[in-house]
Amino acid sequence: xxxxxxxxxxxxxxxxxxxxxxxxxxxxxxxxxxxxxxxxxxxxxxxxxxxxxxxxxxxxxxxxxxxxxxxxxxxxxxxxxxxxxxxxxxxxxxxxxxxxxxxxxxxxxxxxxxxxxxxxxxxxxxxxxxxxxxxxxxxxxxxxxxxxxxxxxxxxxxxxxxxxxxxxxxxxxxxxxxxxxxxxxxxxxxxxxxxxxxxxxxxxxxxxxxxxxxxxxxxxxxxxxxxxxxxxxxxxxxxxxxxxxxxxxxxxxxxxxxxxxxxxxxxxxxxxxxxxxxxxxxxxxxxxxxxxxxxxxxxxxxxxxxxxxxxxxxxxxxxxxxxxxxxxxxxxxxx
Amino acid sequence: xxxxxxxxxxxxxxxxxxxxxxxxxxxxxxxxxxxxxxxxxxxxxxxxxxxxxxxxxxxxxxxxxxxxxxxxxxxxxxxxxxxxxxxxxxxxxxxxxxxxxxxxxxxxxxxxxxxxxxxxxxxxxxxxxxxxxxxxxxxxxxxxxxxxxxxxxxxxxxxxx
Ligand SMILES: Nc1nc2c(ncn2[C@@H]2O[C@H](COP(=O)(O)OP(=O)(O)O)[C@@H](O)[C@H]2O)c(=O)[nH]1
Ligand SMILES: [Mg+2]
Numbered sequence: 001x002x003x004x005x006x007x008x009x010x011x012x013x014x015x016x017x018x019x020x021x022x023x024x025x026x027x028x029x030x031x032x033x034x035x036x037x038x039x040x041x042x043x044x045x046x047x048x049x050x051x052x053x054x055x056x057x058x059x060x061x062x063x064x065x066x067x068x069x070x071x072x073x074x075x076x077x078x079x080x081x082x083x084x085x086x087x088x089x090x091x092x093x094x095x096x097x098x099x100x101x102x103x104x105x106x107x108x109x110x111x112x113x114x115x116x117x118x119x120x121x122x123x124x125x126x127x128x129x130x131x132x133x134x135x136x137x138x139x140x141x142x143x144x145x146x147x148x149x150x151x152x153x154x155x156x157x158x159x160x161x162x163x164x165x166x167x168x169x170x171x172x173x174x175x176x177x178x179x180x181x182x183x184x185x186x187x188x189x190x191x192x193x194x195x196x197x198x199x200x201x202x203x204x205x206x207x208x209x210x211x212x213x214x215x216x217x218x219x220x221x222x223x224x225x226x227x228x229x230x231x232x233x234x235x236x237x238x239x240x241x242x243x244x245x246x247x248x249x250x251x252x253x254x255x256x257x258x259x260x261x262x263x264x265x266x267x268x269x270x271x272x273x274x275x276x277x278x279x280x281x282x283x284x285x286x287x288x289x290x291x292x293x294x295x296x297x298x299x300x301x302x303x304x305x306x307x308x309x310x311x312x313x314x315x316x317x318x319x320x321x322x323x324x325x326x327x328x329x330x331x332x333x334x335x
Numbered sequence: 336x337x338x339x340x341x342x343x344x345x346x347x348x349x350x351x352x353x354x355x356x357x358x359x360x361x362x363x364x365x366x367x368x369x370x371x372x373x374x375x376x377x378x379x380x381x382x383x384x385x386x387x388x389x390x391x392x393x394x395x396x397x398x399x400x401x402x403x404x405x406x407x408x409x410x411x412x413x414x415x416x417x418x419x420x421x422x423x424x425x426x427x428x429x430x431x432x433x434x435x436x437x438x439x440x441x442x443x444x445x446x447x448x449x450x451x452x453x454x455x456x457x458x459x460x461x462x463x464x465x466x467x468x469x470x471x472x473x474x475x476x477x478x479x480x481x482x483x484x485x486x487x488x489x490x491x492x493x494x495x496x
Contacts, residue, residue, distance in 0.1 A: 001395035003420065003492050007362045025446045034446035037418040045366040052362075110367060111392035117413065118402035124409040130416055135367070135397045 007042055013056050016156050032157055040132055043149040050149045066155045067264055070180025072166040077186040078212040079165045080119040081247035087123050089257045095160035096128040100150050102143050104167050105135035141175030142166035148179050177205045178283045182263045184208045189217035207240055207263050214244040236272050300326050368492045369397045371419040373410045376428035379403050384425040394485050411441035414450055420492050426456035439470050451491055
């Protein structure tokens with residue numbers, strides 16, 4: 001179902017920075033949070049217009065960059081429960097936290113039931129915590145297409161940490177690795193299938209591995225397998241931490257938060273870490289470029305003559321040939 | 336699969352193409368409706384709330400569900416952070432005459448005074464007029480059919496500016 005709303009974008013950008021207050025509000029922080037939630041809605045429904053909000057150069061100087069922590073792992077592995085405890089631990093250390101929790105959208109209706117908040121009730125009234133649930137809206141990379149924009153918007157408010165909980169369905173979760181500074185993969189003891197996936201390299205991308213529900217079964221075997229499969233051959237590279245936790249018994253959480261902090265320190269001080277961050281920035285630009293330019297590409301494709309398209313359908317002309325021709329027009333334009 | 340929605344600008348930015356840092360005033364955009372289904376009060380039964388949540392999902396809405404025993408402030412803060420278009424309260428405990436006004440007041444304080452509040456559950460017919468007068472957008476008494484609930488929520492959602 002689709003409805004219409006109106007938004008004053010220039011007003012909104014002022015409200016995000018606190019230069020202007022949301023109508024009827026006197027508390028500056030609450031007003032900025034209200035503006036943030038409206039801005040996320042705007043991006044969520046039209047990611048291509050992200051530029052009209054996020055392109056505002058003024059934002060870049062007002063807040064130091066937030067640390068982005070990604071949490072991925074199968075549904076039911078305990079991501080939301082761990083997020084709740086991580087928020088608690090970060091709050092005790094005086095840090096402000098934003099949580100973006102992505103759940104799958106129904107491919108049939110486009111609707112969704114977003115229930116990650118149920119596990120985070122203790123933080124609802126804490127003004128230092130912002131929680132936003134997002135439907136994946138057809139995206140397959142574990143996060144919604146607008147999640148990155150939402151992370152950047154939360155960054156404008158200067159949250160110390162931004163936790164992104166992904167959908168967590170299986171294998172195509174690699175997008176979180178591009179988006180997060182630190183990626184945590186949540187596993188369970190005895191989830192042998194996942195270790196098989198790891199051997200195939202699919203899940204070998206995390207910075208920290210957590211074996212949650214260690215109260216239910218010993219994590220020892222799983223930890224050994226992980227050590228064997230994730231230790232980097234380059235001694236200078238980050239060596240992924242492998243940690244047992246139990247969200248139910250509230251065990252292992254401080255170690256997890258400490259591991260996230262050491263990974264941050266590694267990235268900020270080690271030359272290899274700096275290189276990783278540079279690569280991530282390049283990927284972010286590439287993805288943004290793709291998003292920005294996609295409508296132009298679609299327009300160009302619409303102008304491809306019908307007979308050429310039919311030839312592609314009939315297998316007489318490779319799609320790549322058409323793409324190549326179109327691409328040449330675009331590169332001429334850029335140069 | 337969801338197609339990306341087209342946004343129309345009611346006031347064109349000067350110079351045509353929206354570029355970096357543009358200032359545009361009234362942007363009209365299409366959105367998927369978001370609904371908060373909350374359970375205030377002390378009773379611990381959420382079957383009804385979950386049933387409604389799924390029905391609304393199947394009608395194409397994003398439903399934020401937060402679990403049982405929520406205070407009016409919990410509900411208002413969640414509604415604002417989740418930027419929902421309507422708040423639905425599921426009430427079985429009989430405290431509705433007190434709870435609705437408190438949720439509405441809390442929403443105002445949090446900057447969500449524009450978000451309509453509706454409710455259903457065990458609410459006797461005779462209380463309905465007063466609740467509507469107190470600003471509640473719609474009340475569903477026991478026995479209301481789910482299709483009628485959905486139709487009414489849709490009507491409310493489309494009515495807003
Ligand atoms: N025994 C046990 N159960 C847990 C643990 N962590 C989470 N759970 C339960 O696992 C279920 C799914 O947890 P949730 O955090 O929602 O997982 P998510 O889908 O990955 O976000 C819930 O019923 C939790 O209570 C744990 O450490 N031990
Ligand atoms: Mg979850």
